Amino acid sequence: MNCQISRPEAPVLIEMKDVHKQFGNGTVALRGMSLQIRKGEFVSFLGPSGCGKSTALKMVAGLLSVSSGSISVNGHPAGQGSDGNDIGYVFQEATLMPWATVFENVYLPLKLHGLRRSEARPRVEEALAMVGLANFANSYPRELSGGMKMRVSIARAMVTRPKLLLMDEPFAALDEMTRSKLNDEVLDLWRSHGLTVIFVTHSVFESVYLSSRVVVMAARPGRVVHDIALSDGHQRTAAHRMTPEYTENCRLVSNALEGTMDHVDINH
Ligand SMILES: Nc1ncnc2c1ncn2[C@@H]1O[C@H](COP(=O)(O)OP(=O)(O)OP(=O)(O)O)[C@@H](O)[C@H]1O
Numbered sequence: 001m002n003c004q005i006s007r008p009e010a011p012v013l014i015e016m017k018d019v020h021k022q023f024g025n026g027t028v029a030l031r032g033m034s035l036q037i038r039k040g041e042f043v044s045f046l047g048p049s050g051c052g053k054s055t056a057l058k059m060v061a062g063l064l065s066v067s068s069g070s071i072s073v074n075g076h077p078a079g080q081g082s083d084g085n086d087i088g089y090v091f092q093e094a095t096l097m098p099w100a101t102v103f104e105n106v107y108l109p110l111k112l113h114g115l116r117r118s119e120a121r122p123r124v125e126e127a128l129a130m131v132g133l134a135n136f137a138n139s140y141p142r143e144l145s146g147g148m149k150m151r152v153s154i155a156r157a158m159v160t161r162p163k164l165l166l167m168d169e170p171f172a173a174l175d176e177m178t179r180s181k182l183n184d185e186v187l188d189l190w191r192s193h194g195l196t197v198i199f200v201t202h203s204v205f206e207s208v209y210l211s212s213r214v215v216v217m218a219a220r221p222g223r224v225v226h227d228i229a230l231s232d233g234h235q236r237t238a239a240h241r242m243t244p245e246y247t248e249n250c251r252l253v254s255n256a257l258e259g260t261m262d263h264v265d266i267n268h
Helices: 053-063 101-110 117-130 146-158 176-193 206-209 238-242 244-265
Strands: 012-022 028-038 042-046 068-073 089-091 162-167 195-201 212-218 221-231
Touching: 012 053, 012 195, 028 053, 028 221, 042 053, 042 206, 053 068, 053 146, 053 162, 053 195, 068 176, 089 146, 089 195, 101 117, 101 146, 117 146, 146 176, 162 176, 176 195, 176 206, 176 238, 195 206, 206 238, 206 244, 212 244, 238 244
Parallel strands: 042 195, 042 212, 089 162, 162 195
Antiparallel strands: 012 028, 012 068, 212 221
16 A cells, blocks of 8 residues: 655655664664655654654654664755754653743753843744743643643744654643644644654554654564555644545554554564
């Protein structure tokens, strides 16, 4: 089930060529992952636990090295060729500093790049407004709900105005209503800022709702088994969840995911 990429006209932003990753303890986290992601795509990495989704994302960010093969981002080897400002990374946990205000948490990436608080203030305020937290700059993480903490984490990723947003199961710990709302907010950010997004998830429903493309991965060893193009998500709203097209795509992707269990390499 290798469908055509949904945006063949846009330039390639990320190119993974035959990427292998073996950790020091011998675990092969990824074997032979090759993928092109074009500017403006919203791509989900979907797969069972341990199939290498997070490893792949961290390697794109340059947080982990490849064992062999190559990854380029915007024409440069991953982790090189930029000061890191053009990639935003959102982790599964909000990972906020509990002793610092929302403002200080979001200011952190700019502080690390040497911007004074006064210079950074408009950028921090802009990022907080993006996620609907303009009035919470002086609050502390303990005063926020789980969804609000995750919004702060997204604001912190967006404060450097990245073009590429990498999200590692950001909403897995949230209740369903909050998760749906944040799904819509991420789609809004993607549309309004011309972002390219890679979104790691275990959820078929989430991947189908968000993505213009779902990359289905299998475990032991981690690898890509399906690359499924969906209709463009630029017009997508909550009503889309009720459409026959959404149901059909969930069935298609769900079948592909179930099929990953048939791909386990028992010799590994
Ligand atoms: N630092 C590490 N050292 C050794 N093995 C690791 C390390 N990080 C990940 N692994 C192993 O590599 C494989 C892929 O892990 P990874 O976290 O990328 O999978 P995943 O698909 O993101 O899983 P999950 O959905 O559970 O987060 C797993 O077998 C994991 O145990």
